[in-house]
Amino acid sequence: MTSTADAPRSPGRPRSSRADEAIVEATLDLLAEGTTVEALSIEAIAARAGVGKATIYRRWSGKEALLRDALRTLKGPPPVPAGVSVRDDLITLLTVIGDNSDARAVRIMPCLVPEVHRSVEQYRLYQELVEPRRQAMREVLWAGVDRGEIRPDLDVEVALAILTGPMLVQKLLRWQPDLDDAHLAERVVDTVLAGLANR
Amino acid sequence: MTSTADAPRSPGRPRSSRADEAIVEATLDLLAEGTTVEALSIEAIAARAGVGKATIYRRWSGKEALLRDALRTLKGPPPVPAGVSVRDDLITLLTVIGDNSDARAVRIMPCLVPEVHRSVEQYRLYQELVEPRRQAMREVLWAGVDRGEIRPDLDVEVALAILTGPMLVQKLLRWQPDLDDAHLAERVVDTVLAGLANR
Structure with a gap:
């Protein structure tokens, strides 16, 4: 009974079909056009x-799962730092904060801000991205x-916010x-590493 | 011809009348209920x-001027630091970031985020507050x-973003x-002053 389409898949996320891609694109288009997460159906x-609703429900359990995949597509994977120096690695990670692989993100991501406070599901979705x-x-x-x-005594969790916060509020x-400056990530990393206190 | 109501005013902002207050309150209520800045009329x-529209136009040149006063009312004035130590003064200023004197601000301020990118006027308004x-x-x-x-060689403008950014993204x-912590401002200030680099 194993046809090509039903061939056993390797573990992990199944290969995306053309319909799946169209569904993700439709979700992102609707969000980019101003549909709120709450209103999105x-x-x-x-x-x-x-496509029919059944096609969506065959692949995703509901709106939350679909939104998670759509927003992951929008963000793309984080870069992999070279691992040579903290300074260079932090600059690599900071440079992409607020940058997105997809132009629709500029319209979608800020609009999610108020939504994040409205439901536990949307906050969890946001945290899974971050x-x-x-x-x-x-x-x-x-x-x-x-x-x-x-x-060695660094308050690491606060340091993450100190590195990320300025990039996010600027973007x-x-x-x-x-501060609209192509070198903002470098300036932030150098200032955070050195600290403000005089020595 | 000078009646009491038309008595010459001292320079600066005129005393707020009961109608002015009602107009500012109505503006904030509409925004808090989800009316966008664009849709607000x-x-x-x-x-x-x-009140009649003429009452509004007697006091404000238009929507932008009214919004500016309404949002200033919402934010309240910034605190005045004691001027004893940088650490204490920064904690004073950082503690109020994202805090607002008015409960409606929690709904209004995040909703302004996407609006800030939509028009020069709204961005100017935002900058006047910040x-x-x-x-x-x-x-x-x-x-x-x-x-x-x-x-003395501090990159001051970047330092402002490094201090403000983590508080804003958290709030x-x-x-x-x-990081939902009553002592976040202290942790940010101490980490930013000391820097991340080992010495």
Whole structure:
């Protein structure tokens, strides 16, 4: 009974079909056009993708699971640091903060901000997107402690926020127009490593 | 012809009348209920405040000027640091970041994020709210350089973002659930002052 289409798959995420891609694209298009996460419906996604609702439910358990895949597609994978110096690795990770592989992200990501506070599911979705990026940064700092580059008594979780926060507020809010600078990641990393205190 | 109501005013902002307050309140209520800045109309504000449009136009040149006053009311004035140590002054300024004197701000401020990118007027409005807070922090850092507490070669504008960014992303986005901590401002200030590099 094993046809080509039903051939046993290797473990992990199944290969994306053309319909799956159309469904993810439809989700992102609707969000980019201003549909809120709350208002987004499987019906509307199915209509936009030109598929039936059953096709969506064969692949995803519901809106949350579909949104998770769609937003992951939007963000793309985090970069892999070279592992030579903390400074270079942090610059690699910081440079991509707020950058997105997809132009629709500029419209979608800021609009998610108010939604994040509205439901436990949406907050969890947001954390699932963010945590792998925090973890990559944590590993750079831990390696730096091992090599003696980073203070062993560092408040690592706060350090992650201190590195990420300025990049995010600048990319999302354009918090300070004078900081629209291609070298912002370097400036942030150098200032955070050195600290503000006079010695 | 000078009646009491038309008595010459001292320079600066005129005293707020009961109607002015109702207009500002109506503006904030509409925003808190989900009306976008783009969709907000003088008609809707007038109806909500129980005044005629002419009453609004007597005091404000238009929506932008009214929004500016309404959002200033929402944020309240920034705190005045004691001027004793950079550490204490920065903690004073950082503690109030993302805090607001008005409960409606929790709904309004994050919703402004996407709007900030949509028009020059809204971005200017946002910068008018933010710049006095940046300036207060700049003055603390400059005073710290004068007293020898802060590195004289500090990249001050980046330092402002490094101090503000983590507080804002935590308050607006709850970026990292583990950092929901009443002492976050202290942890940020201590880590930023000391820097990450081992010495």
